[in-house]
Amino acid sequence: MSVNIVEKKDVMMKSVKISPSTLLVSVYGLFIVLGACLLKLPISTTAPIRWVDALFTSASAMTVTGLGVVDTGTHFTKVGQLIIMGLIQVGGLGIMSFGVLIFIMLGKKIGLKQRLAMQEILNQVHVGGVIRLVKYLFIFSLTIESIAAVILAIKWVPELGWKDGLFSSFFHAVSAFNNAGFALWPDNLSRYVGSPLVNLTITSLIILGGIGFTVIIDVWEKRSWKKLSLHTKVMLSATFCINIIGLLFFFFLESGNVKTIGAMPLSDQLWASYFQSVTTRTAGFNTVDLSGLENSTAFFMMILMFIGAGSGSTGGGIKLTTFVIMLVTMLTYVKGKKDIHMFERTLRSDHLLRVLSITMVSTFVVVAGVLIINITEPLPFLPLMFEVVSAFGTVGLSMGITASLSTIGKLVIIAIMITGKVGPLSLVYILARKQDQKFKYPTEDILTG
Template identity: 75%
Template sequence: MKRLKLSPSTLLLFVYGTFISLGAVLLKLPISTNGPLSWIDALFTSTSAMTVTGLGVVDTGTHFTRFGQVVIMGLIQVGGLGIISFAMLIFIMTGKKIGLKKRLVIQQALNQDQVGGIIRLVKYLFIISLTIETAAALALSIKWIPELGWRNGIFYSFFHAVSAFNNAGFALWPDNLSRYVGSPIVNIAITTLIILGGIGFTVIADVWQKRKWKRLSLNTKVMLVSTVILNLILFLLFFLLERNNGHSLAKLSLSDQLWASYFQAIAVRTAGFNTIDLSGIDPSTAFLWMIAMFIGAGSGSTAGGIKLTTFVVLIVSMLTYVQGRKDIHLFKRTIRQEHVLRVLSITTVSSFIVVAGILLLNITEKLPFLPLAFEAVSAFGTVGLTMGITASLSIIGKLIIILIMITGKVGPLTLVYILARKQQDHYRYPTEDILTG
């Protein structure tokens, strides 16, 4: 890598590509499947697991053997916590020195603004992740060991705990988690994992260390408040839009309707789990879900999208301009203009990627517009929710979704950094305004 002189962004993309390819080869082995699996489907599944998306062209629980399922679980864990983070953990355990170049790569992989404290964050990342996943797996085993037996119950519990915390959405049942739509244990355990994985390791570490609201960072405060507000809004809107829909909530009891609305509101922005059949949801709900998936979860988390903090800064910036104020304020703190430009760049590039993906899918696929648009946004947000068309995509369509999933995982600006040349302006042109709006 030193001879190649790869930038942190390029190295991150290269490593992801390498692990996705390795995962595809492992999934193609006869020991991994119970039936034939094409190379494109192996690549698609490996990419979906590595990018913690959850879109599947074959049923994970029946098409793959236990070995194949372990491979998928391993890809989810590595993809969710970060390949670079695992590499750095090995350096830490072996006592090797971690130079500035390696720290910059970790910073890029974890989407952090500063290099300082990055090694400490990696240590917290692994301790927190393994602790939370183990605790959740034990909770799920209370439900699934009596149903599935000790061997399957324990494996199913750990598989879904890893999948949920890393916001992957892979499930071992053909109907995902629909059979547990009214189960309090499954609903609470899975959604808690999704929330903790979605708010980001930085937020969890900050709350754990400081434990007082006044001492929390601005990022942590914004994430906690906006997560609660957005989840509540999505819960209420989903319940109101779908409660009379005979293809989704109307056929359930009121208790199950509330559980389903709560579960989907939590899972829609980050994880591909579902407790109802999404192919029958109302178009208005599907569009609302696309907005939520595009927003995503926290920066530095296991989820994709433009990130919730990006969305908050975007909205606050708009309100600040409308009110005629100059400085952008959040929780009695001022947001620097550089961050506003970054927010605008992330949103613009992400919008172009999603629009381009939707356009290409509508050119290559003979399927309805809404399911294709839903699929593209879900892939970009690394969410994994689908309206039931994933397996029907052509080879070109699958390749398009693969590229969108990778872009959503590494981040749109990472690709821009790879393609663009950084240059310092040593001069300034005369100022002149243009007509806008």
């Protein structure tokens, strides 16, 4: 009888299959709830915090978004800030990556099933090298964060003292590299709008965290433009171009606006424009008051937030490579060509289907979020739309309305932040059942355009 029971258990275990997408969403949800419980403890706050606000803060940190309903620097104690920093690190580098690291440290064998799960979670094309990528990910991340913290300490230790200066340096280094956008000052980093050290250090961390770990490893190992993979070439080129375009747009749209950079010296205007160009796509720091933005600038920033960072990075959005492929596909069609070429390579047709799916599902999520939050919140349309796009792109920029959201509004933003972090397609995969199509219908044309 005992043998039959064991056999039945084995059959049940085999029949229960948890997809990587379901596992990822479940573990993220578990950590968000755990983080909220820790932030609710009296030792974590300087004043009592509501459950919904603790949950919002935990979700924002775990999804490396940076939106806040309370001021991180004054409402949380050092313990609470350490909890937030821990959630940022785990959320930015990936829960599953930490799990793999623990297995490696314990000397456990990582099977093919776990490698396939990591391949999907890290958004890699090939399963080979996934474990090596995780090892490099941790070594590189901790090294860069430590170096950046030392550099920031040069500025902040003399200003704040050894204890607060070092803590602020490490906190902002972790927050910037993981593209989280959490800062310890009510004005975020606005007081350092003209500081070259702060601007260059923070933006360098954002760029390194936002281009993706596969790109960094590829550049480190090959060190030759010709030998780089297509993904790396596209990411490096597109990142450079979009940062320059963002700088120029922000400068020309806001240089006459005294509510943002209009009253600043030219050097500060350029620093602010560069900083916002880099941080808008995914990081969420700000060196200007975003509540005073021109409508055109706010809309342009929403486009950048929707595009987001690179695949396999700490950032969100539809991903820069997705946007580039959509753009190149459009240009290819306009030119009357069939094959899509990039850097002397041809893209496969299944890539285009995935890109189209990501873009359409993401658009649906944002539109639905904007519709719902405009129903629940008696606030102006533009700031609400800005908030939703920022949450989806896990950016964390706000036009100053986050704390004014109702409980329902906060829960909506939490759901959008989680969706933006794990990826819209991951949620679709969970809800949809995969079916093997064993037949094919006749083809027929349909009018378009």
